[in-house]
Amino acid sequence: KDEGDKDKKKKRKHTAACREILRKLQAHEMATWFLFPVDPKVVPNYRKVIKKPIDFSTIENRLKKGRYKTAEGFMNEILMVFDNCRLFNEDDSPIGRAGHALRSYFDERWAELVRDN
């Protein structure tokens, strides 16, 4: 079992844990607006305001392709979903509130993952 094998095993482990968290986020009732890229035809000025658009389907594809070296790389992109949401939406709006609710839900799931690993 050389170093490389151990690293690969560790990466598979955190990828599985991240895929589990992502599945839970995608299944959340407030996740609707975050599942797929925001359509610039539907939300005209979105791309002007949000420099790093990111959504759960994009993160899922990157996870499947093994693009995240560490679980933190995955976490950073999940948090970007919520930062974009806070930047573009009033806190007191349906999407703004959904973003805050989903961010709290993510924080709890992430704390569990850290505790269990």
Ligand SMILES: Cn1cc(C(=O)NCCN)ccc1=O
């Ligand atoms: C994440 N996010 C999604 C939308 C969206 O999907 N709008 C079309 C349906 N209302 C708008 C703003 C935003 O931050």
